[in-house]
Amino acid sequence: MLRQLEGSRAVAMAVAACRPQVVCAYPITPQTHIVEGVGEMVKSGELAGCEFINVESEFAAMSVAIGASAAGSRAYTATSSQGLLFMIEAVYNAGGLGLPVVMTLANRAIGAPINIWNDHSDAMAVRDAGWVMLFAESNQEATDLHIQAFRLAEDLSLPVMVNMDGFVLTHATERIDVPTQEQVDAFLPPFEPRQVLDPADPVTIGALVGPEAFTEVRFLAHAKQIQAIGHIREVADEFAEAFGRRAGGLVNTYRAEDADVVVVALGSILGTIKDVADQMRERGTKVGVVGITSFRPFPLDALHEAIGDARRVVVIERAFSIGFGGVLSTDVALAIADGRARISTVVAGLGGRAVPEAAIAGVIEDAVAGRLEALRFVDLDRGVVERELARMAGDRHSGPSAENVLRDLRAVASRSV
Amino acid sequence: MTATQKVKFYQVGSFAVGNRLLDADQRTVQSDVSRHNTITSGHRACQGCGEALGARYVLDAAMRVTGGKLVAVNATGCLEVFTTPYPESSWQLPWVHSLFGNAAAVATGVAAALKAQGRDDIRVLAQAGDGGTVDIGFGCLSGMFERNDDVLFVCYDNQAYMNTGVQRSGATPAAARTATTEAVGPEPGNPFGQGKDMAALAMAHGIGYVATATVSDLHDLEAKVERAMDFHGARYLHVLVPCPLGWGSNSADTIRVARLATESGLFPVYEAEYGTVTAASPIRHRVPVEDYLRLQRRFRHLFDSSGAVKRPDIVAKLQQLANRNIDRFGLLTNEVA
Amino acid sequence: MVRVDIDGLENEARPQKATALFQVRFHGRGGQGVVTAAEMLSVAAFLEGRHAQAFPSFGSERAGAPVVAFCRISDAEIRTHSPIAAPDAVVVQDATLLHQVDLFAGLGADGYLLINTTHSLHELGLGELATGMRRDRLAIVPATQLALEHLGRPVPNAVLLGGLAALSGVVSLDAVVGAIKERFSGPLADGNAAAAAAAYRIVAEQQEEVASHASPA
Numbered sequence: 010m011l012r013q014l015e016g017s018r019a020v021a022m023a024v025a026a027c028r029p030q031v032v033c034a035y036p037i038t039p040q041t042h043i044v045e046g047v048g049e050m051v052k053s054g055e056l057a058g059c060e061f062i063n064v065e066s067e068f069a070a071m072s073v074a075i076g077a078s079a080a081g082s083r084a085y086t087a088t089s090s091q092g093l094l095f096m097i098e099a100v101y102n103a104g105g106l107g108l109p110v111v112m113t114l115a116n117r118a119i120g121a122p123i124n125i126w127n128d129h130s131d132a133m134a135v136r137d138a139g140w141v142m143l144f145a146e147s148n149q150e151a152t153d154l155h156i157q158a159f160r161l162a163e164d165l166s167l168p169v170m171v172n173m174d175g176f177v178l179t180h181a182t183e184r185i186d187v188p189t190q191e192q193v194d195a196f197l198p199p200f201e202p203r204q205v206l207d208p209a210d211p212v213t214i215g216a217l218v219g220p221e222a223f224t225e226v227r228f229l230a231h232a233k234q235i236q237a238i239g240h241i242r243e244v245a246d247e248f249a250e251a252f253g254r255r256a257g258g259l260v261n262t263y264r265a266e267d268a269d270v271v272v273v274a275l276g277s278i279l280g281t282i283k284d285v286a287d288q289m290r291e292r293g294t295k296v297g298v299v300g301i302t303s304f305r306p307f308p309l310d311a312l313h314e315a316i317g318d319a320r321r322v323v324v325i326e327r328a329f330s331i332g333f334g335g336v337l338s339t340d341v342a343l344a345i346a347d348g349r350a351r352i353s354t355v356v357a358g359l360g361g362r363a364v365p366e367a368a369i370a371g372v373i374e375d376a377v378a379g380r381l382e383a384l385r386f387v388d389l390d391r392g393v394v395e396r397e398l399a400r401m402a403g404d405r406h407s408g409p410s411a412e413n414v415l416r417d418l419r420a421v422a423s424r425s426v
Numbered sequence: 427m428t429a430t431q432k433v434k435f436y437q438v439g440s441f442a443v444g445n446r447l448l449d450a451d452q453r454t455v456q457s458d459v460s461r462h463n464t465i466t467s468g469h470r471a472c473q474g475c476g477e478a479l480g481a482r483y484v485l486d487a488a489m490r491v492t493g494g495k496l497v498a499v500n501a502t503g504c505l506e507v508f509t510t511p512y513p514e515s516s517w518q519l520p521w522v523h524s525l526f527g528n529a530a531a532v533a534t535g536v537a538a539a540l541k542a543q544g545r546d547d548i549r550v551l552a553q554a555g556d557g558g559t560v561d562i563g564f565g566c567l568s569g570m571f572e573r574n575d576d577v578l579f580v581c582y583d584n585q586a587y588m589n590t591g592v593q594r595s596g597a598t599p600a601a602a603r604t605a606t607t608e609a610v611g612p613e614p615g616n617p618f619g620q621g622k623d624m625a626a627l628a629m630a631h632g633i634g635y636v637a638t639a640t641v642s643d644l645h646d647l648e649a650k651v652e653r654a655m656d657f658h659g660a661r662y663l664h665v666l667v668p669c670p671l672g673w674g675s676n677s678a679d680t681i682r683v684a685r686l687a688t689e690s691g692l693f694p695v696y697e698a699e700y701g702t703v704t705a706a707s708p709i710r711h712r713v714p715v716e717d718y719l720r721l722q723r724r725f726r727h728l729f730d731s732s733g734a735v736k737r738p739d740i741v742a743k744l745q746q747l748a749n750r751n752i753d754r755f756g757l758l759t760n761e762v763a
Numbered sequence: 764m765v766r767v768d769i770d771g772l773e774n775e776a777r778p779q780k781a782t783a784l785f786q787v788r789f790h791g792r793g794g795q796g797v798v799t800a801a802e803m804l805s806v807a808a809f810l811e812g813r814h815a816q817a818f819p820s821f822g823s824e825r826a827g828a829p830v831v832a833f834c835r836i837s838d839a840e841i842r843t844h845s846p847i848a849a850p851d852a853v854v855v856q857d858a859t860l861l862h863q864v865d866l867f868a869g870l871g872a873d874g875y876l877l878i879n880t881t882h883s884l885h886e887l888g889l890g891e892l893a894t895g896m897r898r899d900r901l902a903i904v905p906a907t908q909l910a911l912e913h914l915g916r917p918v919p920n921a922v923l924l925g926g927l928a929a930l931s932g933v934v935s936l937d938a939v940v941g942a943i944k945e946r947f948s949g950p951l952a953d954g955n956a957a958a959a960a961a962a963y964r965i966v967a968e969q970q971e972e973v974a975s976h977a978s979p980a
Contacts, residue, residue, distance in 0.1 A: 011809075013805055013806045013809035013810075013815065015802075030538075030539060030542035030543065031535060031538045031539050031542055033535070033538075058542055059542060060538035060539075060541055060542045062534060062535075062538055062573065062575075063573070064531065064534075064569060065565060065566070065568065065569030065572070066565055066566075066569070068527065068528060068531070068565070068566070069528065069531040069534075069565070069566050069569050070531075072524060072525070072528035072531030072532045072534075072535065072566065073531050073532070073534050073535035073538065074535060075524050075528075075532055075535060076499065076522070076524070076531065076532035076533060076534060076535025076536040076537075076538075076539065077535035077536065077538055077539040077542075078535075078539075079522050079532075079535075079536065080497065080535070080536040080539035080540055080543075081539060081543065082538070082539030082542050082543060084535065084539070098525055098527075099524070099525060099528060102524050102525055106524075147842070147844075174844070176818075177818070177844045178844065180818055180819060181816055181817065181818040181844060182801075182802045182805050182806075182815075182816070182817040182818065183805070183814075183815065183816045183817070183841070184809055184814055184815065205520075206497045206520035206521075206522055206536065207520055208494055208495050208496060208497070208519065208520055208548060210520075211517070211518060211519050211520045211521070212520060212521075213510055213515035213517050213521050213522075214520075214521065214522040214523070215500075215506075215510075215522050215523030215524055216510035216512050216513075216515060216523070217506075217507055217510055217511060217512050218512045219512055221512075222512060222513070277844045278844075278845075279842075280841075280842035280843045280844055281842070281843040281844065281845045283842050283843075284842055284843050363845055363846045364845060365845060365846075365848060366843075366845065
């Protein structure tokens with residue numbers, strides 16, 4: 010059903026239609042509207058048979074979800090950034106135990122310095138925790154991915170994280186086709202747990218595993234994720250047939266078949282990149298776009314195929330590995346390791362900084378002209394950085410860097426774009 | 427002609443569990459051949475482990491009163507480790523171990539799931555050591571109390587982080603030696619003025635049932651578990667469980683040491699409902715605190731080699747703590763000669 | 764779609780119908796419903812079967828601080844979510860922001876400008892700016908006054924949408940009223956709808972006056 014509504018609200022409705030039995034969350038910007046939406050539906054009775062728990066921390070949120078899932082109930086929570094880190098022990102725990110919890114990660118930068126705006130550093134922090142991690146390009150896809158997520162999680166007995174850009178998607182109001190309860194019921198059967206706490210058939214969940222077996226148990230988690238690669242594709246195909254539109258899958262390509270230069274990215278920035286690709290195609294540059302939807306498991310083969318014969322690959326990342334460079338691009342590099350294409354990491358949009366079309370077009374042009382270095386920070390104010398480095402070199406008591414930079418920029422609260 | 431000797435209850439209740447001199451309804455769960463053996467034999471606890479003893483009693487009592495409809499959520503700690511050495515498990519009920527600090531939250535989740543499934547006849551018991559309760563588990567525990575989730579939380583208090591090598595916790599008593607509060611310097615052992623009174627903190631949340639117990643009165647322990655299960659909502663049981671290894675006591679003295687803790691007044695045994703104390707176990711035979719301390723090498727720095735008190739100042743302060751408990755809970759109303 | 768007969772404006776033809784991408788930027792202060800304005804405009808476009816995207820410039824909740832919100836409207840699916848650097852229209856809900864915040868950044872000479880004020884553009888110190896723009900694309904509306912009059916609250920956001928409809932034709936007044944009725948109920952909905960219609964009339968009149976002064980082509 011077509012609706013004009015906030016992304017968070019659409020996600021809340023999709024989650025509710027999946028009939029979760031336990032929903033818990035702790036507030037953190039910018040995920041709040043999602044769980045508020047679900048909470049309201051529980052309180053009003055619109056979502057029946059669901060326990061909504063207001064927990065005292067994100068660590069508790071994931072823990073409650075673990076308990077609920079282990080006891081055989083469909084469980085859901087949502088968080089961002091600092092909240093994700095606060096629950097990280099439990100995130101790994103859910104991954105290791107193979108509990109099919111679904112969580113929305115409204116991507117937000119991790120501090121210090123504290124920053125509430127969108128980037129992907131939070132997702133990158135948990136990429137090895139054994140969760141399936143999907144990235145939504147649009148609010149429509151975010152809505153659809155949550156439905157697929159519960160299916161995937163329960164089919165595979167793995168937790169699934171749906172990533173959607175905080176504020177950019179969560180707080181955008183747009184036209185979304187919200188699936189009906191009937192459609193979702195037809196797609197998502199009731200939860201049948203692989204392992205469950207039941208007095209009728211007692212099991213021990215969460216035992217100690219020593220050196221003699223740990224490797225094998227961890228490898229099984231890896232094997233499940235490799236299996237997931239095929240299953241993610243299948244579920245996406247099934248979804249397309251049932252709902253009449255594409256969402257999810259491993260990668261999504263746009264005009265990449267004959268591209269000379271391919272731009273790879275995660276999340277909502279892909280929409281802007283596609284607009285730029287169209288403009289540049291009109292001017293004669295053969296640009297293609299590859300969006301990675303399934304970040305974990307990482308679709309090496311699908312990506313390799315999507316990039317094809319392109320000579321240049323530009324990975325635009327909203328995160329980076331301090332002291333090293335790109336995160337996503339390191340994974341992408343593995344997909345094109347046979348050396349035909351040259352890869353560049355473009356770090357952009359950290360901490361919610363806008364990435365204008367002109368900036369994207371600029372790096373693509375530079376890539377085509379062979380001027381794009383291996384690692385570029387788009388729109389970095391080098392002057393500011395150099396001045397602070399000089400301060401630090403000249404004075405042992407130079408003070409907090411962040412404050413110095415803000416003072417240097419004379420940053421004003423009202424500046425938004 | 428010999429006088430009739432009145433059989434004192436404590437002579438048969440705990441020392442001789444299941445003694446056939448008792449009526450059937452006064453016997454402990456443990457004496458029943460049809461007990462669940464929730465923690466079955468073969469676990470790896472130390473000889474004389476107070477926690478193994480306490481947990482066995484608690485779980486079997488809980489299983490009896492719930493007809494076996496129980497799920498246990500366990501925090502990381504000695505109990506979790508010695509009952510689940512891969513690939514074996516001692517547990518004969520559905521049992522889950524997640525993390526160190528989240529037993530209460532996981533239990534909340536289990537209870538919520540069962541409620542959502544319409545199966546809340548199945549009860550939930552969460553358990554942790556003192557570290558997993560008063561320190562790292564405190565946030566989740568307080569949250570569970572505040573929401574009044576239907577969970578019985580049991581803390582097995584051996585007063586330090588034992589599984590990791592006897593480090594101090596927020597439940598370590600004053601003057602006790604641990605690896606992080608060594609018995610050196612002018613104030614040896616754990617400092618005075620620290621530590622959480624977890625039972626009082628539980629009471630402050632206003633939850634329906636809070637009780638303390640020890641492994642020296644196992645019948646009382648079982649009764650409190652069963653009483654707790656009469657309530658729905660958040661409940662808390664704090665059980666003192668001596669640890670021979672960490673306390674430096676003889677493995678044969680576990681029950682005796684626990685008794686001395688109560689008889690000295692250092693560990694008051696009581697029940698409370700909705701924040702108000704409803705009953706306290708009187709001290710039957712009061713002892714000075716040093717009788718309790720002397721049996722434990724974690725307090726050895728207070729005595730000299732002949733067993734005489736070498737630090738009367740510290741012992742006096744500990745005696746003051748005991749006296750305060752005795753006054754506060756009225757523990758000497760029925761002093762037995 | 765909700766049809767509301769307000770003083771015979773029901774079937775008013777739109778001055779211009781925009782089909783390509785149309786981008787609007789709203790300026791105001793926290794608590795004035797700036798974000799809601801952008802959302803309602805997007806709903807209005809939705810009710811007319813078009814694609815629309817509305818989003819705020821994001822920050823912590825704080826009343827009184829300058830707030831910016833955006834709305835994109837298009838016949839085609841809107842893929843991008845990047846901020847709007849070059850709006851086609853700027854709506855200023857709070858004239859005290861003038862000379863404090865750069866309200867006109869990116870607004871071209873062909874842009875639309877709607878300001879909530881009882882003063883003239885000249886009195887606001889915008890005379891020079893106005894000469895550089897198309898006179899038929901500038902308008903002022905005493906939206907706060909209209910809001911007080913029709914709903915008893917000084918919230919001008921829905922009111923200004925009526926003015927924007929008349930000024931740019933990007934949505935019809937009907938659609939604006941429809942969006943209002945979806946967002947509000949009861950007297951609040953009726954009051955906002957009436958005020959929006961009044962704003963529409965005021966701007967339409969301003970445009971008639973500009974047209975009558977313009978020399979015939």
